[in-house]
Amino acid sequence: MTVDIQKSSLLITSLLVSALLVGCKGSPFTESLEAAEMEQPMVANVSVLKAEKKSVTLFDELQGRVVAFRTAEIRPQVSGIITERLFKQGEMTAKNQPLFQINKEPFLIDIKEKEASLAQSNVNLLLAKRKYTRLQALDKSSAVSKQAYEEAVFNQQKASANVMQNEATLEQSKLNLKYATIRAPISGIIEQALVTEGTLVNKGDSQALAIIKQIDKVYIDVRQPASKLSTLRKLLSKGEATNQKGLGVNIKLSDDSSEDIVGKIVFSGISVDLNTGDLIVRIVADNLKRTLLPGMYVRTEVPRRSLNAFLLPQQAIQRASNGEAFVSVVTASNDAIKRSVTLDGIQDHQYVVSSGLKNGDSVIIEGYENIMPDVELNASDWNPSAQAG
Structure with a gap:
């Protein structure tokens, strides 16, 4: 009996709530809420960058081999x-630093002989x-x-x-004594000694006693197709016109750009490899830093x-289904x-756009995936440092 009374009370309550909701549906309060929800515009937040045309130099990435500045x-x-x-061996040597000593005694004796001959010739004179x-008088x-x-x-x-x-x-003879102490002709790192004490060496020997290489500066020899020689010469001549000594080249030691070394092109070869x-x-x-x-x-x-x-x-660069960049x-x-834009490579992790834009264009960098028809744009300046963080 009690259960039936509870079920009847619950049913009556549900009917009253439904009637109340139906009665309120057409009220001015409900209609204003629905209208506000329908009138509220959709907003897409995007980050933009003002396009600015500037002078850009494109590079070819080529492999080069390091050569000592002097050997x-x-x-x-x-x-x-x-x-x-x-x-x-293997240490830094300074110019004129002694490297080898040849036995001095034969040269000292030779000097004494030459001094005696000179003294005799002075007496004869x-x-x-x-x-x-006497005879003149x-x-x-x-x-x-x-x-x-x-x-x-x-x-x-004659005397x-x-x-x-x-x-x-x-x-x-004195010069020969000086040459008996073999000195470094340049500053640099000396490699291993190719002779040891007790070795007889002769003037004009083909074998070197040691090799010194100066590497505080180095050359890097790069092979480039001869077809690009005219372009390279134009760039070199442009550098000379602006009083630059050589043309700047980036030398990549690793993927970390902070380790890059900047070099200069000093000349291009005049002979082309036939092969x-x-x-x-x-x-x-x-x-x-060697x-x-x-x-x-x-x-x-x-x-x-x-x-x-x-x-x-x-x-910022997107691709169409046909691969076209835009x-x-x-x-x-x-x-x-x-x-639609034309790309001419990448520099410093940025695309080089040669055509398709004009100065002052607001290019969307981030948020273009939020763009839909009839959606209001909320554009703000792109902050690269915020992205890096």
Whole structure:
């Protein structure tokens, strides 16, 4: 009995609520709420970037090989026995630093011999001068024959020449003693010693005693198709016109751009490889940290073309079903339209757009996926730092 009464009460309550809702449906309050919901516009938030045309240089990424800025093969200028090695292998050496010592004793003895010969020739010159002075006085009074006087003149000149000759040979002997200490002709890193103490070396030997390479600056030789030579020359001539020494090249050590080294193109080769059709482009770069070592292969970005273009973040570029590139632009009437664009590569992780835009266009960078018909756009300036964060 109690259960039936509860069911009847619940049914009556439900009927009263339904009647109340039906009675309120056409009320002014309900109609105003529904109208407000229907009239509220849909908004799409987008981030835009003002297109700005600027001068852009496009690059070809090419592989290059590092070459030492200077290379010196150490060879003896005199013959003798190596008595001492005066450097540590693989260390930095300064110009004129002693590297090897050849036995000095033979050169010291030779100098003494040359000094004795010079002293003897000076004595002979003194005697010849005295004889010439005596005969010169007698010749004025015709007290000596013409032949005797001429012989005195000749002997004095001969003695003087002997002195000059002995002075020169003495200087050569002293120079040989100097050459007995073999010194570094350039500053750089010296590689392993190719001879040891006790080795007999001779002037003119084909084998080097050691090799020094200067790498605080290095060359990077890059092969480039000869077909691009004219373009490269135009870029080089443009650099000369603006008083730039060489043409800038980026040397990529890793994917981290902060480790890049900037070099300069100093010249392009004049001979084309018959097998590949390439020519050598030489780049010079500072290498104070000695990051680049001779023989290493590195990636380089060699200038290919200069043009006026727009740089856009990669996310701004969209693709149609046929692969055509386009961007979305916000118009003055706050509508979004599509613009087909021409891409000429990527620079600094941004697309190079050569045509399809004009200065001042508001290009949508983020939020274009929210754009729908009859949707109001809420455009704000794109903040790349916020995206990076």
